[in-house]
Amino acid sequence: MSEEAVIHVHGADYEKVDSSYFEHRQLKQGAAGWVLLAGLGVAYVISGDFAGWNFGLGQGGWGGLLIATILMATMYTAMVFSLAELSSMIPTAGGGYGFARRAFGPIGGFLTGTAILLEYAVAPAAIAVFIGAYTQSLIGFGGWPVYLAFYIVFVGIHLYGVGEALKLMFVITAVAATALLVFVIAMIPHFSVANLFDIPPTDAAGASAFLPFGYLGIWAAIPFAIWFFLAIEGVPLAAEEAQDPKKNLPKGLIVGMLILLLFAALILVVGPGGAGSATIMASGDPLIAALESEAAYGGRTWVSGFVNLVGLAGLVASFFSIIFAYSRQVFALSRAGYLPRFLSLTGSRKTPWIALVVPGTLGFVLSLTGEGDLLILMAVFGATISYILMTASHIVLRRREPDLERPYRTPGGVVTSGIALVLACVAFVAGFLVDPMVVLYAAIFYALMAAYFFFYSRHHLVAQAPEEEFEVIKRAEAELGGMA
Known part of the structure; x- marks a missing residue:
């Protein structure tokens, strides 16, 4: 790579690179239509139906988790409509980083991209822990060897090629959805309203059978309600590998979100309602615990065995697809110079192999803690920061660039994105x-990444990166105009 010029724009320095730079940083074009994109959106999230959400029962009881889930369903639905518009305007592999970059400049872009990266690097680690719990229930074997095996196999599949990976992911997701439907049907005969409220009320303010941990329990349950939907926002990261992204990204996002809303409602009602909230609130494999509880089938049955075996597909689907997401986020940030540039190198099959391996190694190390619930908190911390910045980007771009081409427009406009922004702030807290300590660890990571940007990478950005090029040209033209 040869540096031909440096452009100073809005507190950052952009280096012009030669054509060979991008020849080694190319993704495979046109690999996904809207059906695959919708499947990708569901795959990102579907593991949240199999494990993770139930920890919210231990924070807010069923009533607290119900209210928290309604609030987060509202936030995600409003945000998805906002992201549908943004992705139709700025269809690049940077996703949320690209949106915030356009709205808030390089600082906003980096802070958003880093938050998404934190979310997507940690979420697979949490899912790996839950995979270990399900394999432990199924074959009596779990722990770190299982985590390592899954990382090696599914990072390896992504290294082979994106088209193959997305198609396999779609099949796995369809199988996982079948397991959820079998679970719902099997639990309906055992449903009892009393089971929902079997957690004894505490002495907290506002405590009752509906809210056993009081009003504050609603708030504490929010991070686990988010697990029903976390990562749907990753669909725009597939922009450069999608067919007709301006049309298919919005459609894939919205269809995927509708499917997730349905699954969240079913699982939240029939799981605790069939087995009892107290029975599954601390389980690493709540669907199996529910089926085998005394209130349901009282032990191992072919149904629990089926859901256990096939249910692994749900965890695998999210694990598999979020590996895709983190690699594309690292790729985009690295290609633009925000992260070390070697991370965006692609191989002969046009897959970002270093961006797959490095975060995967970090995720495996985090999975060794075995603390799935605490890893969820770290992922949610990064996610909520990105949600705040992405929804704010929608509002700013609507105000600042009203004439920008918008192939899809958000119903309700800035009112919709404003609702998502307010709820994202609530979720962040x-x-x-x-x-607090787990969130503090995540905040330290975020601070270190921000320091890297302010002291180094903002002086070495790449002028021709897709997310940066428009702004560099616009600023340069404005400066030339001013000189004239």
Whole structure:
């Protein structure tokens, strides 16, 4: 790579690179239509139906988790409509980083991209822990060897090629959805309203059978309600590998969100309602615990065995697809110079192999803690920061660039994104109520990444990167105009 010029724009320095730079940083074009994109959106999230959400029962009881889930369903639905518009305007592999970059400049772009990266690097680690719990229930074997095996196999599949990976992911997701439907049907005969409220009320303010941990329990349950939907926002990261992204990204996002809303409602009602909230609130494999509880089938049956075996597909689907997401986020940030540039190198099959391996190694190390609930909090911390910045980007771009081409427009406009923004701020604070120290660790990581940007990478950005090029040209033209 040869440096031909440096452009100073809005507190950052952009280096012009030669064509060979991008020849080694190319993704495979046109690999996904809207059906695959919708499947990708569901795959990102579907593991949240199999494990993770139930920890919210231990924070807010069923009533607290219900209210928290309704609030987060509202936030995600409003945000998805906002992201549908943004992705149709700015269809690049940077996703949320690209949106915030356009709205708030390089600082906003980096802070958003880093938050998404934190979310997507940690979420697979949490899912790996839950995979270990399900394999332990199924074959009596779990722990770190299982975590390592899954990382090696599924990072390896992504290294082979994106088209193959997305198609396999779609099949796995369809199988996982079948397991959820079998679970719902099997639990309906055992449903009892009393089971929902079997957690004894505490002496907290506002405590009752509906809210056993009081009003504050609603807030504390929010990070686990988020687990029903976390990562749907990753669909725009597939922009450069999608067919007709301006049309298919919005459609894939919205269809995927509708499917997730249905699954969340079913699982939240029939799981605790069939087995009892107290029975599954601390389980690493709540669907199996529910089926085998005394209130349901009282032990191992072919149904629990089926859901256990096939249910692994749900965890695998999210694990598999979020590996895709983190690699594309690292790729985009690295290609633009925000992260070390070697991370965006692609191989002969046009897959970002270093961006797959490095975060995967970090995720495996985190999974060794075995603390799935605490890893969820770390992922949610990064996610909520990105949600705040992405929804704010929608509002700013609507105000600042009203004439920008918008192939899809958000119903309700800035009112919709404003609702998502307010609820994202509420969700951001919620993590501190559960375990402030875990969120503090995530914040330290975020601070170190921000320091890297301010002291180094903002002076070495790449002018021709897709997310940066428009702004560099616009600023340069404005400066030339001013000189004239």
